[in-house]
Amino acid sequence: MSEGVSQPDRPVERDGEGRDLFSKFDDLIAMREGLLSTGQEDPFNLVMEKVLSPTRAICNGRDTILLGTYNYMGMTFDDDVIAAGKQALDDYGSGTTGSRVLNGTYSGHKAVEEALKEFYAMDHAMVFSTGYQANLGIISTIADKGDYIVLDIDSHASIWDGCKLGDAEVVPFKHNDIEAMDKRLGRIPEGAGKLVILEGVYSMLGDIAPLKEMVAVAKKHGAMVLVDEAHSMGFIGEHGRGVCEAAGVIDDCDFIIGTFSKSVxxxxxxxxxxxxxxxxxxxxxxxxxxTASLPPSVVATAATSIRKLMHGSNKRAHLWENSKRLHQGLTALGFELGTKExxxxxxxxxxxxxxxxxxxxxxxxxxxxxVNLxxxxxxxxxxxxxxxSLCAEHSAEEVETILGMFERAGKAxxxx
Known part of the structure; x- marks a missing residue:
């Protein structure tokens, strides 16, 4: 592996005894204990006692606005989605207990793949049990020994883990740096297989990739292109197909990866x-x-949600208004944000x-x-x-309430 993929230290033998295999986590353990010793609530172990809607839940006995769930299009409580899941439970039971290549393909699995093909206007769709597995599986399978993967240094953990699982040489470049990506591709030996991996929206700062320029560079060098659209599917683009669609390069992308755990x-x-x-x-x-295939109730809810997202233009427009207002309001209050716009x-x-x-x-x-820490x-x-993470179901009034909460907490x- 090239730089950018950290490898854990190997256990060191001391006086005939192996090192405690947990010792590599000592710094993280100390950090967590330091936070909690002050009486601070554990920000990585919040329990939602009851979920009331896509935007509200009971947390610690308090009615709480949810602004950290990735439920971008608010589909978790959609009446049609819930009804489809209940019907599938009645018709097919709670699970498949098998792999897709054995007994784990039901009619619902084919139906959700058909919905995806229609949503993206593409010929093929393959569903995995998680978005993490989609990256893990696709990347490790298509890029093998003797091939090269060129990827953004800020790529998601699932992308890096897909690279680790495969045998390809990994070449990272500076975040969203078109020139650096071009140089990396130019150094790859003639005749080698090349895969460029990008994300539409990067999940930490919420910034988008310059996909139009980057895909053009990749194709100039004869590379295949994989774009992870986990954080843009359903919301960005005229039909919600993501940054690839908005940038006009969707037909030049060889693989688009996505997840059901966000907008769907x-x-x-x-x-x-x-x-x-x-x-x-x-x-x-x-x-x-x-791996075992998704339960019938899950693929039924996913298929129903995807088909409804095809007609979600009003929701998309409202979500953009929410994003613009929150960004403007937090900037005006004096907070430093991850993107200028x-x-x-x-x-x-x-x-x-x-x-x-x-x-x-x-x-x-x-x-x-x-929110997420x-x-x-x-x-x-x-x-x-x-x-x-804003939701299309957040009302304009809720966004104003959120801004007031940030102001009071920020001053305190x-x-x-």
Whole structure:
């Protein structure tokens, strides 16, 4: 592997005894214990006692606005989606107890793949049990020994893990740097297989990739292109197909990866493609072959949700208004944000350090607002972030309420 993929230290033998295999986590354990020793609530173990709607839940006995769930299009409580899941439970039971290549393909699995093909206007669709598995499976299967993967240094953990599982040489480049990507591709030996991996929306800062320019560079070098649209599907683009659609390059992308756990509102992952040989992936992709398929109720809810998202233009427009208003309001209050302009449904608020970030997270929770606390090493440039994920079901009034909560909490903690 090239730089950018960290490898854990090997256990060191001491006086005939192996090192404690948990010792590599000592710094993280100390950090967590330090936070909790002050009476701080655990920001990574919040329990939602009851979920009331796509935008509200009971947390610690308090009615709380949800601003950290990735439920971008608010489909989790859609009447048609829930009805489809209940009907599938009645008709097919709770699970398949088998792999897709054995007894794990029901009519619902084919139906959700048909819905995906229609949604993206592509020839092939393959559904995985999670979005993580989709990246793990597709990347590790198509890029093998002697091939090269060129990817953005800020790529999601599932992308890096897909690279680790395969045998290809991994070549990272600086985030969203078109020139750096071009140079990396130019150094790859003639005749080698090349795969460029990009994301439409990067989940930490909510920024988008310059896909039009990047896909053009990839094709100039004869590389195949895989784009992860997990955080843009359903919302960005005229038909909700993601940044690829908005940038006008969807037909030049060889593989589009996505997830059901965000805009679709359930769980699962997928890959769509127009490659004529794509169907062989069902027999050679180990994370697809050697895992149980999604329960019938899950694929029924996913298929119903995807078909409704095809007609979600009004929801998309309202979500954009929410994103613009929250970004504008937080900027006016004096918070530092991850992007200068709203680029997606993610608005990242940069904190001075982890301690004050955790304090701000807790202050917001006491106000009745849940956001994500994101910390290194998951974040770029060792930043601590409060990551806000807007929903199409947030009302304009709720967004104004959220801004008031940020103002009060920010002043109480000393952030603004």
């Amino acid at each position: 509102g359930t769980v699962g992952g997928f890959c769509v493609s127009n490659h004529p040989k794509f169907e062989i992936m069902r027999l050679v992709c180990r994370p697809y072959v050697f 709203p680029q997606s449904a993610i608005v990242a608020v940069i904190m001075p350090d982890l301690e004050r970030g955790a304090a701000m997270w807790e202050a917001l929770l006491k106000e009745g607002l849940y 994101a910390r290194p090493p998951a974040t770029p440039a060792n930043m601590t972030l409060l990551r806000c 903690v000393g952030i603004i």
